Amino acid sequence: MSKAVNAYVERCKEIMGLSHWEVKVSDLQPDDDAWAEIEVSENLYQATIRFSKDLWKEKPEEIRRVVAHELIHIHQAGVERMVDALEKPLGTSAFEIVSHVWDVESERCADSLSTVMAKVLPMPGSGVK
Ligand SMILES: [Zn+2]
Helix, strand or coil: CCHHHHHHHHHHHHHCCCCCCEEEEECCCCCCCCCEEEEECCCCCEEEEEECHHHHHCCHHHHHHHHHHHHHHHHCHHHHHHHHHCHHHHCHHHHHHHHHHHHHHHHHHHHHHHHHHHHHCCCCCCCCC
16 A cells, blocks of 8 residues: 555544554455455554555545544454454354444444544545555
8 A cells, every 4th residue: 555545544543542553554455345444453552454446536535534434443442352252151142143233333333433533634635545
């Protein structure tokens, strides 16, 4: 990924209270047809974001919102770890319910908050491709 994308994510990360996190931007594409996905380390302040090439064809406002969305997932990572830790104690059926609700609600939360959070982030420059 370009230096401009890395620099942009770094800037947004600082503003979003994640300055102690190392956020790497991968050259790989997201697994599905999403614009982006993030993988957060279980025990280190490290995360890796994968952006779709198609994201950079979107308007700067949308790119900014997607970056905010992915960085919000870092703030949610502790709860996600707790949900993952419940798999054994809950058993398959109960865990699938908890896991599904978490997946839906964490995405809703990231979508809602990213709309607001994006407004305090800088607009990605034309060099962010
Ligand atoms: Zn998401």
